Amino acid sequence: MRLRFSAGLLGLLFLLTACETIPDRPRIAYTGDPVIDGRAELQAAQPKDRVLWNYRIAASALRRNQPDEARVQLDTAIPLIGGILANSADARKARGLFSGEDSKTFIGEPYERVMAYYYRAILYWMEGQPDNARACYRTGQLIDSDAEANAYKSDYILLDYLDGFVSTKLAADGEDALARAQKNARGGALPPYDPNANLIVFAEYGQGPRKYGGGEFGEQLRFITTQSRSTHARLTLGSQVILLPTFDDLNYQATTRGGRVMDYILGRKAVFKSTTNTIGDVALTGAAIAASNARHYNGGTNRDAANAAMVLGAIGLISKITSAATTPKADTRAWDNLPQRLSFAAAQVAPGDYPAKVEFFDKDGTLLHARTKSFSVTVKPDGDTVIFVSELSR
Amino acid sequence: MNSTSRFLLATCSLGSALIFSGCVSDGVRNPSGVPVTEMKADERGFVAGTGVESQDLVAVTDKMARSIIGIPEIAQASATPRIVIEPVVNNTRFPINKDIFLTRIRTQLNEKAMGKVRFVDREIMKTLERERDLKRSGQVTASADPHVVEFRGADYFLTGKLDGMTTRTSAGTSDYVLYSFRLVDARTSEIVWESSAEIKKQGLEDAAYR
Numbered sequence: 197m198r199l200r201f202s203a204g205l206l207g208l209l210f211l212l213t214a215c216e217t218i219p220d221r222p223r224i225a226y227t228g229d230p231v232i233d234g235r236a237e238l239q240a241a242q243p244k245d246r247v248l249w250n251y252r253i254a255a256s257a258l259r260r261n262q263p264d265e266a267r268v269q270l271d272t273a274i275p276l277i278g279g280i281l282a283n284s285a286d287a288r289k290a291r292g293l294f295s296g297e298d299s300k301t302f303i304g305e306p307y308e309r310v311m312a313y314y315y316r317a318i319l320y321w322m323e324g325q326p327d328n329a330r331a332c333y334r335t336g337q338l339i340d341s342d343a344e345a346n347a348y349k350s351d352y353i354l355l356d357y358l359d360g361f362v363s364t365k366l367a368a369d370g371e372d373a374l375a376r377a378q379k380n381a382r383g384g385a386l387p388p389y390d391p392n393a394n395l396i397v398f399a400e401y402g403q404g405p406r407k408y409g410g411g412e413f414g415e416q417l418r419f420i421t422t423q424s425r426s427t428h429a430r431l432t433l434g435s436q437v438i439l440l441p442t443f444d445d446l447n448y449q450a451t452t453r454g455g456r457v458m459d460y461i462l463g464r465k466a467v468f469k470s471t472t473n474t475i476g477d478v479a480l481t482g483a484a485i486a487a488s489n490a491r492h493y494n495g496g497t498n499r500d501a502a503n504a505a506m507v508l509g510a511i512g513l514i515s516k517i518t519s520a521a522t523t524p525k526a527d528t529r530a531w532d533n534l535p536q537r538l539s540f541a542a543a544q545v546a547p548g549d550y551p552a553k554v555e556f557f558d559k560d561g562t563l564l565h566a567r568t569k570s571f572s573v574t575v576k577p578d579g580d581t582v583i584f585v586s587e588l589s590r
Numbered sequence: 591m592n593s594t595s596r597f598l599l600a601t602c603s604l605g606s607a608l609i610f611s612g613c614v615s616d617g618v619r620n621p622s623g624v625p626v627t628e629m630k631a632d633e634r635g636f637v638a639g640t641g642v643e644s645q646d647l648v649a650v651t652d653k654m655a656r657s658i659i660g661i662p663e664i665a666q667a668s669a670t671p672r673i674v675i676e677p678v679v680n681n682t683r684f685p686i687n688k689d690i691f692l693t694r695i696r697t698q699l700n701e702k703a704m705g706k707v708r709f710v711d712r713e714i715m716k717t718l719e720r721e722r723d724l725k726r727s728g729q730v731t732a733s734a735d736p737h738v739v740e741f742r743g744a745d746y747f748l749t750g751k752l753d754g755m756t757t758r759t760s761a762g763t764s765d766y767v768l769y770s771f772r773l774v775d776a777r778t779s780e781i782v783w784e785s786s787a788e789i790k791k792q793g794l795e796d797a798a799y800r
Contacts, residue, residue: 278684279639280763280793287796300798320685327680327688334683334756341758342800366679457800 230256230533230590231265244286244301247273251308251531254315259589263319270316277303277312278335290527291461293468297527305417306343307405307449308531310336310352314538317358318398322582330362344454351452353380354443354538361542364389365580381443393542395433395573396580399440401426401556401587402536405450407528413469415462415524421447424536426556426564426587431541433573434550440539447536458526465524472519479512535588547577554585640765640791641684642752650769650787651691655698657785658773663746664707673773674710674744682754682767691750695771710742744776762794 224236234253241249250273257265281287281303290300303309317332333355343349350356360373370389378386402424410416429440486505490498549572556567567587575581658664664671675696678688696709711718718741725736734740750771757764770786 274685275639278641281795281799282793284796284798287798290798291796297798300796303799316685325688328685331680331683331685335685338683338756338758338763368681457797461797 231260231262244299245529246302247276247304248302248529248531251304251312252533254312255531255533255588258315258318258584259586263322266315267319270312270319273303273312274316276301277309291458293465293522296523296525297458297462298525298529300527302527302529304531305407305450306339306453307446308534309339310355310449311446311531311534313339314355318582318584321396321580324579326362326365326580330359330366333359333362340449342456343452345452348452348454350376351380352444352449353377353384353386354540356380357386357443358540361389364391367391387541390542390544393544394580395438395543395545395575396582397431397438397440397541397543398582398584399429399431399539399541399554399586400535400537401429401539401567403588404446404532404534404536405530406532407526407530409526409528411466413466413524414528415459415466415526417456417459417526417528419447419450421451421536423447424587425558426537426567427559429539429554429556429585429587431585432553432555433543433545434552436543436545438541438543440541440554442537442539444538445536446534446538462524462526465522469519469522469524472515472522476512476515476519479508479515481512483508483512533588535586545575545581547575549574552583556587638793640763640793642682642686642767646767646769646789647690647694650789651694651698653787654695654771654785655702658695658699658748658783659703659706661773661783663773663775663782664703667706670705670708671745672708672710672742673746673748674712674776676747676749678750678752680752682752683756683765684752684754684767686752688752691752691769691771692748695748708742710744746782747774747776748772749774760800762792764790764792766790 222240224233224240226233226236231253234249234256238246238249238253250269254266254269254273257263257269281301284301287300289295290297304312313332313336317329317336320326320329320332337350337352337355337359340352340355341350343351354377356373356377360370360377363370363373374386374389403422406420408414408418408420410418428442431438431440483505486501486508490502490505492498551570552573553568553570556564558564569585569587569589571585573581573583675692678691680686680688699707700709721730722736724730725732748771750769753768753770755766766788767790768786768788770784772781772785773783774780775782
């Protein structure tokens with residue numbers, strides 16, 4: 197009888213090991229260029245992970261002044277993240293007991309989706325379509341309305357501020373949006389709109405949030421946040437100095453969302469995993485006790501105890517296997533090259549070519565020399581000149 | 591083998607079968623892909639959102655084109671009116687290709703208005719001016735006197751606006767979009783025609799994304 201059990205257990209383990217099949221992944225020859233390497237990763241990625249690579253490549257491309265590449269990547273991702281993902285087989289699988297949350301097609305947490313729209317808005321503005329940029333700000337703010345607590349719903353300062361600024365530039369009323377931005381700024385004074393500003397500066401600094409799975413089984417989505425040393429920046433354009441204060445903090449946005457519906461599902465999966473594991477422990481312990489009583493001292497067999505041992509053993513084994521197969525793990529795939537802080541400034545600058553320098557400062561106002569970046573800016577004679585500077589560019 | 595053992599064997603087999611059935615996967619959904627499905631532009635596809643989609647574009651622009659043909663300023667004009675298209679203003683939360691609405695209205699009118707209306711192409715104005723200058727300088731031939739101004743001015747401007755309203759709650763997302771287009775007399779600034787179409791959509795995403 198023991199032999200049958202051992203053989204059965206061995207067979208199960210063998211078969212379960214065989215189930216761990218991973219699709220062949222092409223070997224990637226890394227070049228050190230985040231855009232080229234990102235494209236190679238995108239090619240090799242499973243369909244469910246492709247948006248993640250679209251995001252990462254877009255951020256890298258924008259920082260390397262490759263707006264066309266960033267546009268292509270974001271225009272691939274946005275139709276998916278902007279739609280209604282319903283009746284999706286992989287989402288259904290992610291909700292199931294035996295698959296982790298990362299089996300669903302990645303679109304990211306709200307702060308990640310917001311950033312996809314935020315970056316696309318910069319590109320729209322560069323293309324001379326500020327109204328489409330404003331559409332992105334509005335959708336971004338709507339995505340952030342998912343936060344659990346009212347105080348954190350749609351609380352990006354910059355999205356409302358820029359919504360109002362674009363409206364003002366388009367001769368519409370931007371006051372409501374400015375008032376919302378001012379409310380979210382919680383006392384911090386926002387610069388008044390200058391509809392004649394022709395130089396639009398977007399800046400970012402610091403490293404954004406990372407994800408990890410907390411809880412007993414990694415079922416709780418948690419964030420690792422580190423405070424960037426850079427807290428504000430300054431752009432020098434010829435003799436003109438433009439201050440770039442922090443408007444929004446992605447660490448704050450990521451950690452103030454609160455509970456998700458999916459957290460509830462993962463929590464139930466974790467309870468199921470724990471319960472089946474406990475049942476398995478109890479049943480296997482019972483089986484061991486029953487097995488120890490299966491033989492009489494006189495050498496005879498206690499048939500009832502032997503049968504009980506078999507039944508409890510089978511229940512224990514199945515419970516243990518079910519527990520092991522239950523996957524409550526939260527999705528920790530993350531857009532890992534996001535910044536921590538977002539900044540913006542607008543100014544009136546005469547058309548022409550300028551040497552430019554952006555300097556970053558810590559909270560005490562100390563210049564962080566190593567982070568200074570120098571470049572040149574050409575201010576167009578017509579329309580807005582949009583520039584993007586990132587501490588993370590390389 | 592007694593009945594208890596048979597029962598145990600059956601239970602183990604069933605349990606194993608259940609577990610293995612969950613394992614029959616190579617980690618890729620639709621490994622052979624999904625064949626391309628050709629759809630009509632006015633048909634709702636299986637990839638959908640609450641935003642502006644091709645079926646909305648077709649429905650709205652068809653309605654606008656039909657409406658413009660029927661107005662007296664076009665249908666009963668003594669001379670063929672010339673229209674210049676001005677970009678649509680997007681006030682919704684959906685980034686869109688704004689030119690596509692007016693392009694479709696223009697092509698619909700050019701196809702169906704039987705010459706009752708003409709559009710003036712200002713998109714290639716720089717190219718046209720360069721060509722005229724080449725003719726004026728004698729670098730290329732001309733079939734008419736290039737010094738005579740023949741570029742047409744606009745009798746009317748056709749433009750539009752997209753406005754939106756969004757509601758998002760735990761029950762889902764609802765988006766209302768108002769598409770309005772107008773024809774403005776270039777001489778008097780009067781709006782000689784205006785029409786609108788409205789589309790509302792709502793949906794709720796899978797719990798895995800909430």
